[in-house]
Amino acid sequence: MARDEILRAMRFLHPEGSVFELCAIGVKQPRSPLWEGHAGGKRNIVAGWFQDHHQAADLAFKLDQVGAEGIYITLNPCNPALLARANHRLIAGVGRTQDSEILSLLHLLVDVDPKRPKGISATDAEHEAALQLVLRIKEDLSEKGWPEPLVADSGNGGHLIYKVNLDNTKDNIELLRKCLQAIAGQHSTENLDVDMTVFNPSRLCKLYGTNARKGDNTRERPHRSARIL
Numbered sequence: 057m058a059r060d061e062i063l064r065a066m067r068f069l070h071p072e073g074s075v076f077e078l079c080a081i082g083v084k085q086p087r088s089p090l091w092e093g094h095a096g097g098k099r100n101i102v103a104g105w106f107q108d109h110h111q112a113a114d115l116a117f118k119l120d121q122v123g124a125e126g127i128y129i130t131l132n133p134c135n136p137a138l139l140a141r142a143n144h145r146l147i148a149g150v151g152r153t154q155d156s157e158i159l160s161l162l163h164l165l166v167d168v169d170p171k172r173p174k175g176i177s178a179t180d181a182e183h184e185a186a187l188q189l190v191l192r193i194k195e196d197l198s199e200k201g202w203p204e205p206l207v208a209d210s211g212n213g214g215h216l217i218y219k220v221n222l223d224n225t226k227d228n229i230e231l232l233r234k235c236l237q238a239i240a241g242q243h244s245t246e247n248l249d250v251d252m253t254v255f256n257p258s259r260l261c262k263l264y265g266t267n268a269r270k271g272d273n274t275r276e277r278p279h280r281s282a283r284i285l
Contacts, residue, residue: 058120061265061283063113066129068206068284069163069217069261070109074133077153078112078146079103079260082125082269086148090119093148099125103150104142105134111144119146120266127267128260131163131217132224155229158257161222164232165261166193166205166239167251169213176271177279178212182247187285189248190214193239211268211282215261224257 070076083091083100091102102119106112116127135157142150168190170182178186187209194205194216208215222228232255240250262268262282273279 058265058281059113059117062116062263063109063265064284065264066109066112069129069131070133072109073107075105075107075136075139076112077103077105077130077134077138077258077260078116078263079128079152080119080124080126080146081128083119084123088122090115090122091146091148095148097149100148101152102146102148103152104144104146105138105153106144107136107139108144115146116263116266123269125269126211127263129263130158131165131259131261132161132257133159134258135159153258155224155257158224160224161220161228161232161257163261164218164220164235165254165259166190166216166218166236167210167213167254168193168215168243169210169249169251171247171249177268177273177277179277183209183212183280186213186248189243189245189250190216193243193250196242197239207285208262208264209280209283209285210262211280212270217261229255229257 080102083095086095168186170178170186205216205218236252240252244250264282264284267281269279
């Protein structure tokens with residue numbers, strides 16, 4: 057079931073033939089048969105570029121089983137030349153996708169998270185409050201004529217992903233920034249943040265079907281699976 061959810065997410069974000077980055081942050085062990093090299097440093101990152109959804113989904117599913125703080129995918133399509141950096145495989149510490157290496161802007165992410173100390177999961181109450189705010193934002197934007205988005209649970213908060221179709225230019229990046237700024241200005245609360253920083257072209261998104269594992273898995277602040285709602 058988790059692999060099917062991973063595959064659904066990849067197919068929604070990246071049409072057949074599109075190249076995307078798959079990335080795991082905070083892997084729990086420095087070495088694994090799943091990647092090349094030693095995953096050290098502050099965040100223990102492994103990444104690679106993929107075009108085949110099934111190969112990527114199989115690897116993401118296995119990667120989630122060995123544990124990572126989070127597994128992510130680029131929101132927008134990458135320059136196909138990046139396949140030559142790590143072609144359908146993962147490398148520890150590999151150079152990441154840059155904004156200039158994104159072909160076009162195809163998605164706008166609205167990311168709602170509860171305010172809390174860094175590096176820990178949300179409580180159930182915080183998590184539910186974030187999901188409810190996401191639904192209110194969706195309703196508000198629908199009334200303004202916005203199309204139906206993908207609605208998702210990020211594991212600690214909520215996501216809306218809207219389809220757009222824009223060239224990767226400074227003006228269009230600024231347009232997305234202003235959209236998020238306006239949404240945040242209307243909907244952020246004392247306890248919930250609409251993230252205003254997720255407009256950049258090479259932005260990563262939590263890969264639905266995998267787990268969010270910030271901090272220790274406690275009764276009050278449990279780890280949860282990210283999923284499409």
